[in-house]
Amino acid sequence: MDDINRTETGNEETGRWKNFNSWIKYYFNYECYMTFLNGCYSCKWEAQQKKKAKRPLCCCSLRERLFYPWLIMSFCLSVLLFFTWIETSNEFNGFDWVVFLGTGVWFFWSIVLLSFLGILAAYTTLLLVLGFLLCWEKQRLYLHWYHKILVLIMIPFFSLLLWILLTYWKDRWLTIGLSLQILAPYVHLSSISVMVLLSWPVAFYLIHLEGEARMRRYQITSNERRRNTCCSMLTKLRALQVAVGVPFFFILLCLYVVPFGTYSPCLQEKEKLAPKPNFFGHRGAPMLGPENTIMSFEKAVEYGAHGLESDVQISFDGVPFLMHDYDLRRTTNIKEVLPDAARRHPSLFRWSFLTTLNAGKWFSDVKPFFRMKPLSEDDKERARNQRIAKLTDLLAIAQKEKKLVIFDLNAPPSKHPSRLSYIHLVVRVILDSKIEQHLIAWLPGSERRYIKSKAPGFQHVGTFYTLQELADENITRINVDYKRLYYNGLREYKAANISINLYIVNEPWLFSLVWCHSIHSVTTDNIEVLNEMNHPYYFMSLSPTLPLHCPLCSPQGSYLRAETICDIGDMALFLLSPRSFCYSQGEITVGINNWLFIESPQCAFLGFCNSTL
DSSP states (O other): OOOHHHHHHHHHHHHHHHHHTHHHHHSSOOOHHHHHHHHHHSSSOOOOOOBOOGGGGGGGGHHHHHHHHHHHHHHHHHHHHHHHHHHHHHHHEEEEEEHHHHHSSSHHHHHHHHHHHHHHHHHHHHHHHHHHHHTTTTBBBBHHHHHHHHHHHHHHHHHHHHHHHHHHOOHHHHHHHHHHHHHHHHHHHHHHHHHHHHHHHHHHHHHHHHHHHHHHHHHHOSHHHHHHHHHHHHHHHHHHHHHHHHHHHHHHHHHHGGGGOOOTTTBBGGGGGGOOOOEETTOOOOTTTTTTSHHHHHHHHHHHSSSSEEEEOOOOOEEEEEOSSSSTTTTTTHHHHHHGGTTTTTGGGHHHHHHSSSSHHHHHHHOSSSTTTOHHHHHHHHHTTTBBBBHHHHHHHHHHHHHHHEEEOOOTTOOOOTTTTTTHHHHHHHHHTOOOOGEEOOOOTTTTHHHHOOOOOOOOEEOOOHHHHHHHHTEEEEEGGGGGTTGGGGGGHHHOOOOOEEEOOOOOOHHHHHHHHHHOOEEESHHHHTTTTTSOOTTOOOOOEEEEETSOOTTEEEEEEEEEEEEEEEEEEOOOOTTTTTTTTTTTOOOEETTTEEOOOOOOEEEEEEEOO
């Protein structure tokens, strides 16, 4: 009787497994499918009958089982670094600039690193998937030693990159935190979906283990030695069930309670959304024209910049001019004109020499930004003729267009004749230009008392000062790094009516987060793209119940209360009564039971009514 039960149980489990995998044999050549899996995983492409694991605990040798945790570790590190580098895309231009300072070669090193990390993440993911499919087919695992060597090399490489990030680039982790603020609802929903999909193979595996355990229980006989062996295997099966099931349900439970501890500023009522932040063109519009040139600033004005940002240095003969770098290699043709002086500080040249340099030819030859749009032929020709601009050129544009001006004032080198008086020199140049004083947002923190006495109309801008320091200096505007937004969204400054400008914000997702945080303005390189945004991305609103009117009814109209469940950009979702009728202006809407989907550029609708047509 025991033998009959044992045979029936074994046949039942085998039947379940075969029925579940029958779709693979139906759609694919099973022999080719297994050859492909074993070829990719073990580098053995010969079609041969592989040894199948008779028991779920014997899918691989002890050596393979000891190596598998290293593969999982490599996968986790690769995905972590890949995700980290994707989310720091706002800093790619700065990374390329830092590499240029060390190598003297301008290239998109950030994109190269992104591609490399993506390939490694895909590689480790593929190995895990192949191993899972082989286990699913009850095949023994033999990971080729080529793969093992690569995996073991990747672990110290990833560890080194993490150490570099943790040691020299700590603030980049704040960018990850900011990205999770805006992506948290979507990451949560995606994670739940993935766990639901994984629940099927996990449940099937647990059921299979339960069947194996029952079969082992039937195999227990009076023979003491055989009884001990079966009991030991039965214990291992139960332990494996616990090891697989408990972590899965624990992770699922954590995902379900995540919303209680998640904060996303883009999850708010639409009526409370602040106005769109203003733009300061970072060195003008450096994706549309050579940075810190007249063309760049005019392009920024053309795309609606509220203010213009630049970097000011002092020539050897006392002329303030616009230049960011501490040498002229990147943005001028000094290598062609005077190669021996290419690494000399720009402030050590006289203006008569600086004005002869071309400051735009590099822009048409080398793209400074990976995702910048191609220039028209007219813009290319205009860019090639750009020269280094003076501070007075910027002030003239700002005066004409009534734009704010904010700039970093770089101190000259120690042997410069204006080393001790460069602030006074710049103030005198600004006052002589006759620009309206309220258009100057004065950022340098030195000699503020002198500035207030000579130019009382300047708007003084602070950095990350305390509220008391800002009050003492009578400063009502601050200019801080966007990563400071991670600390409580700068709520205490907004509560004190301090205007906040964040730099440098280039990515649409980051600008959306800034918008949801009710920040007043941003400094950006990407003014063309950000200016086209009419609403923050990833925005979700939970609006109160709204009374709506339908003009198709009687003159008095009938009203129906509809609740906005979710509003994501141009899509709106409303909950209606079962007998509701709805239409929107110029758009077709679809009602499904109690749910209505509306797609419209303004999410506009005329009304709802509960009358039947």
